[in-house]
Amino acid sequence: MADSAFFCTLSHEGVLAVRGADASKFLQGQLTCNLNYLSDTQASLGARCTQKGRMQSSFRILLEGDGVLLAMATELLEPQLADLKKYAVFSKSKLTDESHAWVRFGVDHGDDALTGLGLALPAETDSVVRNDGLIAIRVSPNRAELWVAVDIADDIKGKLSAVLPERDLNQWLLGQIRAGIGQVMPATRELFIPQMLNLQAVGAVSFKKGCYTGQEIVARMQYLGKLKRRLYRLQLDASELPEPGAQLFSPTHASSIGEVVIAARTEQNIELLAVLQAEAAEGGDIHLGALEGPALQLLDLPYELDRDREIQR
Numbered sequence: 001m002a003d004s005a006f007f008c009t010l011s012h013e014g015v016l017a018v019r020g021a022d023a024s025k026f027l028q029g030q031l032t033c034n035l036n037y038l039s040d041t042q043a044s045l046g047a048r049c050t051q052k053g054r055m056q057s058s059f060r061i062l063l064e065g066d067g068v069l070l071a072m073a074t075e076l077l078e079p080q081l082a083d084l085k086k087y088a089v090f091s092k093s094k095l096t097d098e099s100h101a102w103v104r105f106g107v108d109h110g111d112d113a114l115t116g117l118g119l120a121l122p123a124e125t126d127s128v129v130r131n132d133g134l135i136a137i138r139v140s141p142n143r144a145e146l147w148v149a150v151d152i153a154d155d156i157k158g159k160l161s162a163v164l165p166e167r168d169l170n171q172w173l174l175g176q177i178r179a180g181i182g183q184v185m186p187a188t189r190e191l192f193i194p195q196m197l198n199l200q201a202v203g204a205v206s207f208k209k210g211c212y213t214g215q216e217i218v219a220r221m222q223y224l225g226k227l228k229r230r231l232y233r234l235q236l237d238a239s240e241l242p243e244p245g246a247q248l249f250s251p252t253h254a255s256s257i258g259e260v261v262i263a264a265r266t267e268q269n270i271e272l273l274a275v276l277q278a279e280a281a282e283g284g285d286i287h288l289g290a291l292e293g294p295a296l297q298l299l300d301l302p303y304e305l306d307r308d309r310e311i312q313r
Contacts, residue, residue, distance in 0.1 A: 005109035006167040007160045010145065014074040014099035016059070016081060019067030022092040027068065030087060030213050031061070032194055034206035034313070038063050043126050043137045045204035046070075047184070048080060053193045053217025056080055058184040058204070060145070062128060062137060067093070071104065071145075075186040087213075103153035105146040105160065106172040107136075113163045114144060117156070126203060140179035140302075174264035177271050180301040182231050182261045187245030191259065195221050196275045198231040200310045201303050207311045222311060229275050230305070231261065234286065234296040236270040242288055248296070249287050250280040257286070271299065 018027055024035045033046030043062040047055045057080045059072040072080065077097050085095055107114060114121050118131035127138040134156070135147040148156045160166075176183070182197035193214075194205050200222065207222060221227060236242070246260040258276035274296075280286065287293040 005113075005164055006171060007105050007107045007110055007113070007146075007164045008167050008169055008172050009157075010071075010104040010106050010169070010172065012074060012169060013071045013104065014077045014097060015102050015104075016070045016072065016077055017064075017067060017096050017098040018070070018084075018093055019065065019096075020091075020093035023067035026088055026091040026093045028209065029211065030084060032199070032205045032212065032214075032218065033061060033203075034209040035061075035068070036209070037206070038068070039128075040130065041128050043128050045126075045181070045199065045202055047194050047199055047204055048084070049194070049212075049214025049218065050190060051214060053214040053221070054190040055184045055192055055194060055197070056083060056189060058182070058197065058199065060137065060139070062135065064135070069098065069102075069147075073183065073185050074099065076184065076189060079189070101150055103148045103150055103157075105148065105157070106175075107144045107146055107160070107164070108172065108175055109142045110144070110160075110164050111142075113160055114146065116163065117146075117159065119146075140175070140181065143175050143179065170264050173262055174266060174271060177233060177262060177264055177273050178302070180231065180233060180273070180303060182273050182275075185244035185262065187243065188259060188261065191245070192275055193221060194218055195227050196229050196231065197261065198301075198303075198305065201305050203313065205310070206313050208313065222307065227278070229258065229277050231273055231301075232276050232281050233299040233301050234272055234274055235299050236263075236272060236288060236294055236296050238270055238288070238294045241265060241270060242272065247289060248274055248276060249289070249291050249293065250283060250285050251287075251291055252283055252285065253277070253280055257281075260288075272296075
């Protein structure tokens, strides 16, 4: 296995379950992703917006049993459940917090370990394989999530530990940052529209599925608007890890030009994803916390924004 191979427990997220005969039909009118694309072998990223197109949550979604599961930041589960339940009153679907039922592991450069569990996971992002109650999802090149029922989690963790070193969550988040996958956190709830996190570029937004909550705003931005704020990857030479929602500044602007989305430490510095005003980002003079704060340098993302390709989804 690669020297960089490891696994970790994804302790920062919980699992929201929507089950019942109408689960997919109900969520199709609530989420940005197209649930018709989900299958036993295909998962997706997605988001839930307010009527004004601001994201209450972002998540990974997959089919499971008689419904679907959504993994999102733990602190967002309760408010997201409360909001969705208001719309599910006349639907044959039940919404619950199933965080207690699952243990989820991040597996980085560990395909051999997954194969040893009977999970020969394809390389294509969002691919899903299942075996004997285990679910593996390809989340980006060389990275996978492993979903395990809680009653067998200790056994599976032992098998992973036998072939992979265990690392902390920071290493997993660093991989997420380098994959350019933004995420709504409690401090940024209802702050961004999906395109500000580049979610349309990573398959989390469908422009062909029809109406859903916030769809008019999201579609108008894609077809008619000029996106002035979007997700960037940056490097920071500092010792203190910035929190989601931390403000970023530029000397050429009188006020904040953006916010930190997620951040993680490397061996030498800090890498992060942030939503920035495109004009300010192009100037390259960006600082954390104040005009005189630590400077940041722009880094590449592993994908390009392509409106024509994005609207075909």
